[in-house]
Amino acid sequence: MIYLNAFLFAGVVCLIGQIILDNTKLTPGHITSMFVVIGSFLDIFDIYDQFVLWAGGGALVPITSFGHLLIHGAMDTVNNFGVMGLFMGMFDLTSAGIVAAIIFSFLLSLVFRPKD
Amino acid sequence: MDKSKYKMLVNKYTPKENRLYNGLIAFVVGGFMGMLGQFLITFYSSYFDIPTKEASVFMIITLVFLGCFLTCLGFFDKLVSFARCGLIIPITGFAHSMMSAALEYRREGLVTGLGANMFKLAGTVIIFGVVSAYIFGFIRVFVMRG
Numbered sequence: 001m002i003y004l005n006a007f008l009f010a011g012v013v014c015l016i017g018q019i020i021l022d023n024t025k026l027t028p029g030h031i032t033s034m035f036v037v038i039g040s041f042l043d044i045f046d047i048y049d050q051f052v053l054w055a056g057g058g059a060l061v062p063i064t065s066f067g068h069l070l071i072h073g074a075m076d077t078v079n080n081f082g083v084m085g086l087f088m089g090m091f092d093l094t095s096a097g098i099v100a101a102i103i104f105s106f107l108l109s110l111v112f113r114p115k116d
Numbered sequence: 117m118d119k120s121k122y123k124m125l126v127n128k129y130t131p132k133e134n135r136l137y138n139g140l141i142a143f144v145v146g147g148f149m150g151m152l153g154q155f156l157i158t159f160y161s162s163y164f165d166i167p168t169k170e171a172s173v174f175m176i177i178t179l180v181f182l183g184c185f186l187t188c189l190g191f192f193d194k195l196v197s198f199a200r201c202g203l204i205i206p207i208t209g210f211a212h213s214m215m216s217a218a219l220e221y222r223r224e225g226l227v228t229g230l231g232a233n234m235f236k237l238a239g240t241v242i243i244f245g246v247v248s249a250y251i252f253g254f255i256r257v258f259v260m261r262g
Contacts, residue, residue, distance in 0.1 A: 003151050010150025010206065011143040017201035018142035022135045028204045029237060033244040035205060040249045044256055057153030060172050061179065061206045062146070063241065070249035071256075078257055086253045090246060093173075097207060100177045101214045101238070104184040109218040109230060112188040 006058025039067030145202030183211030213237035
């Protein structure tokens, strides 16, 4: 059942992105930034956590989860250190994705040459 | 020929993109990415016997690796131009944008090319994510008290 939810949630998020891409002049860069902002906005009222509970991996795969994880990591340290925690824990949960992207792109770009 | 007539002619001969078809492809491909993510989480959590939270981190690393590696082999670009947002919105799009920037600027040298330009496309996601998370976190701390 959770597979169906994951399919529906991730599909609908991508569909919204595609509709925006087709009907406006925004580039994919605009759309991904917009979705990150939307993801962190939805976390104000813990709405995105409900999505994660409902759709599992389907809610973690789209880029909206990046914004959600940023604010989530920040709020965890805020509980311990007060308002300074906003600066400390922002990348706690997203570091895996960013570090993986940096390491893999660096190493692979040493090996591969661009096609064309 | 007056302007409106010319405009009509131009509209007639510009190739029309089928928006319904594009949307459907994005929905199906994006949906399958979500299912793949859920499958990987279930797989890792049962295979390595770890909680779901850590398994989802493993899943993100796997998808980032897939995005980078397929971009290197050269056919991820074709997949992206076919599925558009179906592959741009998932985390693979983030990996793809970093990898293609790294590949493109590699020939300009390690520091001035690769190091300086890797975040050229992916940087917007991180910058806007951090700024918005900071502002919304501020709202949560001061307006809603946690």
